[in-house]
Amino acid sequence: MTSAIPPFSADIPPATPLLPVAVATPAHSGVGALLSYASAAPLPPGTLVRVPLGAREVLGVVWDAPEQPLTLPDGRAPRAIAGVLEGIAPLGSSWRRLVEFAARYYQRALGEVALAALPPQLRDLRPEQLARRLRRAATAPPAAPGAIESVAYSPEQARAIAEIDQENGPFLLFGSTGSGKTEVYLHCIARALAADPTAQALVLVPEINLTPQLEARVRARFAPVYGDAALVTLHSGMTPPQRLKSWLAAHTGAARIVLGTRMAVFASFARLALIVVDEEHDASYKQQEGARYHARDLALWRGREEGAKVILGSATPSLESWHASRPATADDPQGGRYRRLYMPSRIGAGALPRVRLVDLGQQPPKAVFAPALLAAITERVQRGEQCLVLLNRRGFAPVLHCHACGWKSDCPHCSAHQVFHKADRSLRCHHCGYASRVPRACPSCGNPDIAPIGRGTEQLEEHLARLLRNVIVEPAGRAARVARIDADTTRAKGALEEQLAQVHAGEVDVLVGTQMVAKGHDFRRITLVAAVQPDGALFSSDFRAPERLFALLMQAGGRAGRDAHYVAAQGGEPPEMWVQTWHPDHPVYAALRRHDWPAFAAQQLDERREAGMPPFAYQALVRADARAQETAQAFLTAAADAARAAQLPGLELVHLFPPVPLAVQRVAGVERAQMLLESPSRAALQAFLAAWQALLHAERPRHKGLVRWLMDVDPQAI
Template structure:
């Protein structure tokens, strides 16, 4: 019989969604097997059984399938439908999506090797062997002896904190969704420190009590270990696995197998975990649902948050989106009643939100001629020094790593640009390198200006590495209550490269071994710093006036999340503050921030978006093209634009705006010139119908534009 098999072939290969193979046995959809593809043997996924009534392509000789991974049960129908929706909506090949979300280790294994991995999983988790599988006599005796010697001891009942009134009300609403035939997606808007994690724990507890599995998504790897520890402490005796890119391939495979086989009760992971097969799924939680990390930025550019909502509707399970600063898309869904809005406006235990102070930098003393201004203005520096002397902690937020964004020669004007990108190479003082954060190109810092030989080349601007160094100098002589000097530490992507380093640095902060913590957005979300009473936004203006229409939303979210690190301890809450250094103190964003009023900020932003016809009141897609020669990329996009116009004229669809090709903010990366074309529609269906018919034609169009390196469609882009 014939089988339609999905293989990992990118869409631009134009092989179609599935390839047909011959099989001696009928295999259900979702079965994994090896199949020949060209000269190689690859992993495939049975997608469908092809009816004998469907005529075979003339002149095509079908090849037989290879070995079936029979020891693994097929992936279920809901999982297949989730993959199909992802491929259709984000305009990718089914096989490209399906195979890319499976553990890479599966590609290397045959049925025998996979059976050994399953046996290892059962040994590690103490699971019985399948009926009929032989077990070594020595091991059977050891297991029996252990069972006789040690009667089963039930795990201790975990301590659960008392619920606040807000939490109790929210949990009642969530419980109602468990009982609903068709659950409604819920948006939990809880201020920082309001106890959202406790709500997640109680909701997961309800799912587990009903014999179901719970899936909890977090935006970044660095948030996974601490949340995993909370869940492990609350659910002793339950099997908990994590899924993220920080795991080894073997760990990821074992955790995935535990979830797919139904042995794992709880799955915590980053965006890829939304595709984890769960036969007993009963709850999906998306923590920090606003975070841009949930949007994949290469390959199938999917949104894990949006797919979580779709999966909940598909499998009829409750979906809980949580955030102190919800995305405007989710907020609008709640305003229109499509989502149920749950509010937790109060902090747990007598904690208070910090007082927000906005400092007008234009009113601060000017530095002497030729001198760079200090990182903190006098009142902010005094506030930091006061905290150190009281034994309290301060957090300085600067979302730019490295020592300085650029090196500069005052004599000739040379700057440390990247030869492969239209971006500056960042100066990292620790290893004396100039590093491009876009393509990775790295060189040693030159001893003199490469253009004129001037020995006096200087850093321009400030990153976290430089801020840390400057704060050490500014706090020299400032003493802690015990008379010891102030201690400054930095947490960013450069200081947390080694495995376990982030956990060690966070433990030092929690232990009180750090007085002033300097960092990027890594330290502004998800962390419960009990002794932080001061947060400083050092230079937020650079993000306020970015070209992207989402810039104010992202900045407000970052600042409100950063403010939420202070005031979590009831005793120090009254004196907790956030200081914002800005040259535009009158901006409406800061007025809303002073009041911690997300609703007011969201209302003003949505009004502006509606007037401008921007999401969530319109639907966007970007066609991106890359080539060595920018003219090639632009020609491809112009031809694609004419093709789309012809389709719209023929089909009489609702209007879809097709903008002219333009370069993005960083127009050149790794030697390739990038151009993009925006599509905008008032109706999602109209945009999707155009894309479905238009994208296949782009494959043929590419062949007519020699020199085009690659092209890609990004549906619902996060930045334009």
């Protein structure tokens, strides 16, 4: 509950101490990182309080006192802390250090990062409501007696486990899809919890849709020993009460295991002993709004600071992690900072899918599926096996087009097309959300013959259902069923879990989906995966595009043939991955055919070394949003000129590129421009960015029409 503290007034002696408090101040307000408030009672750092800010009362965190005593400017009267959130222990020093590092490194206000990491309900609950939440959190059911089931590990799993048990790490667990990485995680969690009755483990997954499947597996393993309440989840899809309950369980130590998405890296723990980052390469770990932190990198920093072991796992590691885990050689006796652990074989002697490249230049014109691929899908479905068709574009078609006058379904607010969704006959912009009805005729010339261009998952689902309508699934003797899983079909609460359950139960024969079904899922009956249109990423201006494409295709192919016993029972036909491409000789596909991530990574790292790109250099983006593109670019140019004129620290090692529009230049009526900064020295780049903040703040009022500016340190998309 919130206890009242006597307000600071003339009755309180002038010597009443001032406390530094972190609060979420408006962005670019120029308000300091910490504000000073008077308190008649001493409060330890980490105490949650309510404080006045302007005309409002907001949540704050008492912070560590600076070396110099706090003072207020002449003529400024101090304001008093309004109350303390009683019943919640102060946030620990390790959590405060994490927040300070994240704010400093990602160039954001300390209060913004600290308050964003706390459950929103802490800001809104009345004292009596908070007291009820705390009472419920304190009356968790006791753990049921039992023991963790024993598991027979493969030789590769046993070797990885032995190294993790004996060494400090951090570790990069490089295991092929289906090699049993999750079992290694579970063993390490069990070991950590058994070694210390207060120990806690944090398991990060890239996306919400992966949480239920992993949660069920973790709960089945640990609930018999530690009870159901010992495992909690933390992700943005939870309701505010659910999120507060999980946060309190982690903060008090009642939760022994926390499973969550990137936001969970900021959870408050009583005693963190182990951090697992599954699918560590995934771009979803990078926050794209507010403080643009990378959860994987913060997990590594937090593990080092708190003495917790950190395990990064992936079948297609990020090139940054791959380089950081390089073994020592004669030319590089130090090697990388991580220990690389190999698990190249699938559990149960299962075979990785055979990759077959289909040259679209040799196929019938306008064919969506090559005849050989359609025949392979039909054959698999007839035997009762499942197929996965991957197309990373939702909707029916990317654009509607009038062939008479050239009109396209452009979004009126963005420099992008409205996507045609046939199911509800709508045009929707996937950038700003603007939606409209499909016109009966061309709005420009009246031509009634407007047609879709390109394909999305909705169109593929419809097309496949038509092609397979006469296919009978044996031995069930029923017609083949095609289903789709993407962001459109999973909007309703519980829809994703229901659809995944249908796939696992064998009620779906062909699953059409985007990248959300291409990674992490353990589909036991899928034996064929087909990627329909993957070529777009081959010629992207973003230097990370080939890495992301290779990872996506390899992860998608990994959904096939995961159950060796099932494959054998079906007749032993090897699992397959088909890739339809106009460029079958491209090096990305050549490496994919060999399932050779190390060779692909080596080639990519050689190119980046020669070009001076990450991980051999460090980058930051400064973005400006304005009513006009000229205003956005003028602001960035002026800020760069001011930095050069001031000879900011680190400038001699930082290269500032000219400002350019973003790939999608206008979103929701706002023009966007960006400036790339690059340096061979992380320290020089950080020193420059910290010193540049004041100049950026000073430059902003000079550019009428500028909406906002922001920094993105270590950007993942350019």
